[in-house]
Amino acid sequence: xxxxxxxxxxxxxxxxxxxxxxxxxxxxxxxxxxxxxxxxxxxxxxxxxxxxxxxxxxxxxxx
Numbered sequence: 362x363x364x365x366x367x368x369x370x371x372x373x374x375x376x377x378x379x380x381x382x383x384x385x386x387x388x389x390x391x392x393x394x395x396x397x398x399x400x401x402x403x404x405x406x407x408x409x410x411x412x413x414x415x416x417x418x419x420x421x422x423x424x
Contacts, residue, residue, distance in 0.1 A: 363397075363414075369396075381395075404421075408421060
């Protein structure tokens with residue numbers, strides 16, 4: 362299980378936020394769940410592999 366100990370704050374257009382929240386609710390997911398999945402997918406696409414639990418930033422970015 363991931364530890365969730367930090368917060369990401371971002372600014373978004375209110376209309377886009379409302380549509381995003383509505384679409385998340387239609388899938389029975391919270392906006393946080395969807396954003397965490399998007400971040401995991403982005404990291405995996407950039408690294409070419411999943412991030413290992415407990416892996417440091419330096420180790421993850423070594424190529």
